[in-house]
Amino acid sequence: MTEPADAVASVAVLASLSTEEFIAGVEAAAVRFDAATYPQRELPAEDWLGLTGVGVLLPVLPVEYGGRNSHVEMCRVVEVLAERNLAVAVYTAIVTGLALRPVVLWAGEEAKREVLPLFAGPVAPTAGFASTEPGCGSAMSGLTTTFEEVEGGYHIRGRKHWQALSATASWWVVVAKRDGDSGREYGWFVVERTDGFRTSQRYEALGLKVIDYGVNEIDAFVPAHRRIDVGAGNLSSMVDIYLSGRALIGALACGFLRRVAREARAYADARRIGRSPLSAIGFVRYRLAAIDSAHTVCTALNHYVRTRLDLTSDLTPAFPFILAVKVVATELMVSSANHYQQLAGGEGYRNGSPTNIAAQAFLDSRVFTIFDGTNDLLSQQLARHCLDSADGRSLSTFLAAWAPTAPAVSVHGLDLRFLDGELAQEHMVLAGRVIAYTFAASRVLQWATETGADADLAHRAAAFLRADIDRVRVEFDLLGRLGAGA
Numbered sequence: 065m066t067e068p069a070d071a072v073a074s075v076a077v078l079a080s081l082s083t084e085e086f087i088a089g090v091e092a093a094a095v096r097f098d099a100a101t102y103p104q105r106e107l108p109a110e111d112w113l114g115l116t117g118v119g120v121l122l123p124v125l126p127v128e129y130g131g132r133n134s135h136v137e138m139c140r141v142v143e144v145l146a147e148r149n150l151a152v153a154v155y156t157a158i159v160t161g162l163a164l165r166p167v168v169l170w171a172g173e174e175a176k177r178e179v180l181p182l183f184a185g186p187v188a189p190t191a192g193f194a195s196t197e198p199g200c201g202s203a204m205s206g207l208t209t210t211f212e213e214v215e216g217g218y219h220i221r222g223r224k225h226w227q228a229l230s231a232t233a234s235w236w237v238v239v240a241k242r243d244g245d246s247g248r249e250y251g252w253f254v255v256e257r258t259d260g261f262r263t264s265q266r267y268e269a270l271g272l273k274v275i276d277y278g279v280n281e282i283d284a285f286v287p288a289h290r291r292i293d294v295g296a297g298n299l300s301s302m303v304d305i306y307l308s309g310r311a312l313i314g315a316l317a318c319g320f321l322r323r324v325a326r327e328a329r330a331y332a333d334a335r336r337i338g339r340s341p342l343s344a345i346g347f348v349r350y351r352l353a354a355i356d357s358a359h360t361v362c363t364a365l366n367h368y369v370r371t372r373l374d375l376t377s378d379l380t381p382a383f384p385f386i387l388a389v390k391v392v393a394t395e396l397m398v399s400s401a402n403h404y405q406q407l408a409g410g411e412g413y414r415n416g417s418p419t420n421i422a423a424q425a426f427l428d429s430r431v432f433t434i435f436d437g438t439n440d441l442l443s444q445q446l447a448r449h450c451l452d453s454a455d456g457r458s459l460s461t462f463l464a465a466w467a468p469t470a471p472a473v474s475v476h477g478l479d480l481r482f483l484d485g486e487l488a489q490e491h492m493v494l495a496g497r498v499i500a501y502t503f504a505a506s507r508v509l510q511w512a513t514e515t516g517a518d519a520d521l522a523h524r525a526a527a528f529l530r531a532d533i534d535r536v537r538v539e540f541d542l543l544g545r546l547g548a549g550a
């Protein structure tokens with residue numbers, strides 16, 4: 065355990081580092097968490113201190129609370145961690161992007177003074193984000209956790225599940241509802257576990273083993289100053305709180321895929337099939353190209369997240385772009401992990417294999433298209449947003465003119481007129497995927513121009529994205545042939 069005097073010294077030292085020095089410290093600390101050797105079990109508290117000790121929480125905290133207040137560093141920390149261990153990166157992103165950011169942005173001074181200093185020191189607790197309930201995941205209308213005003217604060221009652229760090233986090237950001245004469249109001253609260261947050265059941269997740277999950281019963285009194293001011297109490301005004309985790313996935317995906325691309329190639333070069341390396345097989349090279357291109361796309365998305373978004377302020381204006389980042393980055397993570405596992409053969413199905421991390425990469429990445437807003441729902445929301453913004457124009461006309469998608473439509477000559485008919489729910493989901501992939505293709509063009517990246521890499525990545533769009537075109541035809549209610 066660090067002595068208080070050392071702690072003060074190291075906080076001051078961490079605050080004074082340049083970004084490069086700070087990130088170098090995180091990189092050095094991340095080595096011991098490497099996915100090839102780190103055990104697949106819940107992260108012990110002392111290992112968390114190995115991360116908080118190098119300041120992984122500081123970028124989200126304001127300078128006046130001992131933090132570094134840096135959007136770029138929030139992204140770079142999780143990117144660096146994801147290259148070593150995706151689950152450890154998610155763990156950190158939950159605490160910074162999902163739990164602490166709402167306190168920093170929307171809590172009053174009294175709550176900030178109470179909570180934030182706890183997270184600024186090298187011996188920091190953990191915090192989680194509690195929205196999902198057994199009967200309410202994709203649609204908030206099913207929320208059953210309630211809050212009522214009582215003397216001095218609020219009483220919150222309800223049940224949540226699947227929260228990352230369910231049984232171990234000391235602090236929570238919780239959403240609840242109140243139904244009154246003037247309609248439904250949503251409230252957000254900062255809850256300490258000892259206020260009445262209890263884990264009644266543990267879940268065994270398929271992957272991301274360093275994080276614990278479960279069912280959480282809430283029967284808590286929360287003092288008035290810990291209600292936080294997220295929007296106006298209705299669903300549309302609290303969009304931002306769900307966006308930060310999704311934006312950070314751009315950075316996570318970039319780090320994770322850098323590792324997967326490197327290791328898949330190394331494995332394919334080292335493994336002999338007969339007298340030749342695995343990588344001499346044409347179809348294996350195709351799989352490697354798909355992984356490389358996924359890495360390129362996510363590098364471009366990460367460049368966009370780092371340079372065009374700002375997690376330290378309101379993300380609402382970036383709503384459609386962040387949905388696109390989440391959908392594309394997560395689908396590429398899952399498909400790349402699948403390619404990697406396939407080309408590693410039986411060894412890729414082995415936990416703890418000395419030759420590859422494919423099994424873990426597959427299990428850890430699989431949930432990304434499901435959590436933080438299931439991709440199907442987010443795609444539908446993206447299509448809805450664009451249709452509402454099209455102002456009577458056809459979707460293809462809108463996308464050809466809309467700045468986030470127009471570059472790819474024009475440079476790649478995309479013909480998106482298949483999107484222009486009447487769109488039923490199933491078409492909306494597919495249309496959202498097309499929009500997301502067209503957005504990503506535009507980000508690849510932007511990244512290549514702004515960073516002087518290898519043009520060949522950008523061309524290959526664009527070719528894969530165009531193939532994804534073509535696949536959706538085929539699915540549109542298929543839906544038409546299957547008929548309504550397929």
Ligand SMILES: Cc1cc2nc3c(=O)[nH]c(=O)nc-3n(C[C@H](O)[C@H](O)[C@H](O)COP(=O)(O)OP(=O)(O)OC[C@H]3O[C@@H](n4cnc5c(N)ncnc54)[C@H](O)[C@@H]3O)c2cc1C
Nearest residue numbers: 193194195196200201202226227228435436437438440441
């Ligand atoms: C590992 C993990 C970590 C998580 N971490 C947290 C956390 O920290 N905090 C928290 O509050 N929650 C967390 N969750 C919950 C997660 O966000 C939800 O599981 C997710 O939002 C989906 O909700 P659901 O499970 O209720 O699925 P449902 O809402 O039942 O949806 C099931 C499926 O139905 C389909 N579907 C739903 N809507 C549509 C649509 N409009 N169009 C097409 N198909 C659709 C999709 O295929 C979807 O995956 C986590 C979940 C997991 C598995």
